[in-house]
Amino acid sequence: MNKIIISLKKEQCPVYVDYPLSMLGYLLKKHPCGEKVIVITDENAGRLFSEDVVNSLKGAAKKIKVSTIKPGESSKTINVAYNLLKECSLFNMERSDVIVGLGGGVICDLAGFVSSIYLRGIRFISIPTTLLAQVDASIGGKTAINLPWGKNLVGAFHQPFFVLMDFSTLKTLPDREVSQGMAEIIKSAVIRSSKLFNYLKKIDASKVRNYLRYLVPECVMIKKRVVERDEKEEKGIREILNFGHTLGHAIEINSKRLNHGESVSVGMVGETFFAFKKGICSYSTYENVRFLVKKYRLPTRSDVSAEMAAKSILFDKKTKCGKCRFVLPVRIGAVKTGVEITPNEIISNWEKWNE
């Protein structure tokens, strides 16, 4: 068990790594707050873990309610958020009470968002149960819901009261979900840690579940260091976390078969190729990124055309005056932000790496 503290300007966010769910009640008592708790979860995580969570809370909270939503990205909407706000209100939740988010990144974002706006913000405990949520979504205080025409367009910064990660929850995670998490782990390595990158090169990819105890805290530490320096994404530091995502999001929106992690994998390979073409990194850096993505059985190519991806990139939040700003690797472990790439450059290089 390992406690990592994220130190922010106005608050501290403890991340309890490798703590059993059964310790939730004990931890809640250590961080005094109100008497009511709403656990927001989805049907999958709820079925697997809500009983343990509620049992653990029994010694620490007087009233406990579980709100279960449908799993998946389609629940990150204003309507689902509204229903959850209504449930909080009908349960007479007060400012000192707590919302627990139990599930993957969708729950982190949605339950975090509801916590950030209910009564102008109440305490939020995050219990991430997917690899992607443990290495990324639960850390850093970004919460969000989608609008019908774009992802994460509504949200707030709201740091969790604390985060509890129980590695045993990952045992039930399907392999494809583990791979999505691996894509974000590779991203963390490329942007900040050649040590982690070399470790990923060395270990047996078919036994990756055995190495999560090391990989998850490494990624939490990488994100912690970035978020502590640029909590609200104002200084241009936090944007390094978008490596692979500018191209990745454009692929994800248009692809018929690739999920987020898979799209980001293609995005990382493509963006590293752009970096090589622009003379920002060496060809061997490109080869290394491509090798690692392939090693973890993640895709290096997509079913999306260059034209479709370039068009979507124009709608990216980071696009200014028809030029999109990319985060590109300089070498493994270091990136450069704000590199402008035009839609034409994207289109003319597409076939060279998307093969």
Ligand SMILES: NC(=O)c1ccc[n+]([C@@H]2O[C@H](COP(=O)([O-])OP(=O)(O)OC[C@H]3O[C@@H](n4cnc5c(N)ncnc54)[C@H](O)[C@@H]3O)[C@@H](O)[C@H]2O)c1
């Ligand atoms: N806020 C951030 O900083 C941040 C960062 C990265 C991603 N995100 C968001 O995270 C979301 C993606 O997260 P995700 O990949 O975890 O998706 P998800 O929450 O939809 O979870 C994936 C699937 O796994 C199921 N599941 C959850 N835990 C399980 C377990 N232990 N065993 C079996 N099944 C389980 C879920 O019910 C779901 O069906 C996206 O909405 C993305 O925008 C946010």
Ligand SMILES: [Zn+2]
């Ligand atoms: Zn991502």
